[in-house]
Amino acid sequence: MEKVSLADAFASIDESWNPHLAGELNGQAVKLAKAEDEFVWHSHADADELFLVTAGRLRIEFRDDDDAVLDAGELIVVPRDTEHRPVAEPEAEILLFEPAGTRNTGDVENELTREELERVDG
Numbered sequence: 001m002e003k004v005s006l007a008d009a010f011a012s013i014d015e016s017w018n019p020h021l022a023g024e025l026n027g028q029a030v031k032l033a034k035a036e037d038e039f040v041w042h043s044h045a046d047a048d049e050l051f052l053v054t055a056g057r058l059r060i061e062f063r064d065d066d067d068a069v070l071d072a073g074e075l076i077v078v079p080r081d082t083e084h085r086p087v088a089e090p091e092a093e094i095l096l097f098e099p100a101g102t103r104n105t106g107d108v109e110n111e112l113t114r115e116e117l118e119r120v121d122g
Helices: 006-011
Strands: 020-025 028-038 049-062 068-071 075-078 084-099
Touching: 006 028, 006 049, 006 084, 068 075
Parallel strands: none
Antiparallel strands: 020 028, 028 084, 049 068, 049 075, 049 084
8 A cells, every 4th residue: 555645746746637546446546647638539438537626726627518517626527438528727737546457548549548557656
């Protein structure tokens, strides 16, 4: 068992939208990422996705629904197969909780896609 300091872990992440693995449990991954500006529109066909903002502000845009604006200490669960786009306003630190192996860009593959995640330092 190894504890993770969120402050130290986020300090070790240099690149926006590059999730790092903080832990795994029961087939789920706990990921940390820094966010800046817009991400890509995407969905996850087989996975719900939890966003918890630990610092800053994050807006989750939805094609068919109202946007959700999250401040530090707030979370939202985006249901599987829901197209969404996270947008940091202007920056945010986020904790993601989703099934292990879930690709960060879901059904989209581009320069932001990360297949292998680094573990956090902290």
